[in-house]
Amino acid sequence: MPGAKRSRTTNSGPRWALASQAERFRSARAAHADETAEDYAEAIADLIAREGSARVTALAACLGVSHVTVIRALARLSRGGLVVVMPYKGVALTRAGRALAARAKHRHGVVLAFLRALGVPARVAETDAEGLEHHVSPATLRAMERFVKR
């Protein structure tokens, strides 16, 4: 848990304006912590839907990392109760994992559709959506949905 408590910085002068900025940076960093989980959950759900199972190698290819990275990430997700790893068999999502995957997939879809509606070329939209989706708050997501449906 990063940023639990702050240091005793003096904060002289009219620094309060900056303090809330610090909060925003904190949020951004905290959000980053969940990105991996969302990406993996989504990729796993996708692979299961597409190929019937999610194997380590397929995940690695899909996410663009080495199989070692996948294995370690899965161990973490497993500790976190999002996935169940069946050695040499594949990976399954727990109930929580499926919920996370569904949320991520939905958000991804909305962001992508939104960018397209904005007039961003398909290729770029797909790349940007990958980076943006993890930082879109519920309020902004709703605004995007409104815009798309408009």
Add this chain to the structure above:
Amino acid sequence: MPGAKRSRTTNSGPRWALASQAERFRSARAAHADETAEDYAEAIADLIAREGSARVTALAACLGVSHVTVIRALARLSRGGLVVVMPYKGVALTRAGRALAARAKHRHGVVLAFLRALGVPARVAETDAEGLEHHVSPATLRAMERFVKR
């Protein structure tokens, strides 16, 4: 019957579709690498404009991290030629650093204005902008500018 016939070497199916997805993930990760630099450059430029100098402690308060984290980050940015650290005096931006700060500031402003124009509440917009700005490609940024000016 999990992965009945698509398991072997073939594993075919739409793997090319996944390959490009891997590329997208790669881009997102690469972009993440520059986030720190942009955040610091922007914060430093801001502090210099506001207070006349950018000190380590002020930066730490501003970014919401400990002064130690700032010091280490500055060392890296210095190696990268973005800042010049004057021990016990403050930090200055190099030409490249100023350019980066300007770009970051501009993008930040556009994203924020865009979110506001979309109808996102100010508070949320400010938080989201912090997370989103680093993942907005030039094409998407232009689309956002068009939308705001509309």
Add this chain to the structure above:
DNA sequence: ACGCTATTGTAGCCAAGGCTACATGGAGGT
């Protein structure tokens, strides 16, 4: 001039997320 305090800097710990190199497991082909 001297010491106190806040700012800076150093040492060292932790987790995440990358990697390569090497070790095992499992299944198909001969």
Add this chain to the structure above:
DNA sequence: ACCTCCATGTAGCCTTGGCTACAATAGCGT
């Protein structure tokens, strides 16, 4: 049966980015 090849797994290293605890400066006030 066995051999080989690919998928998995393990060991160990690197960087980034957090942190606390402690050491060293600088600059101010007395």
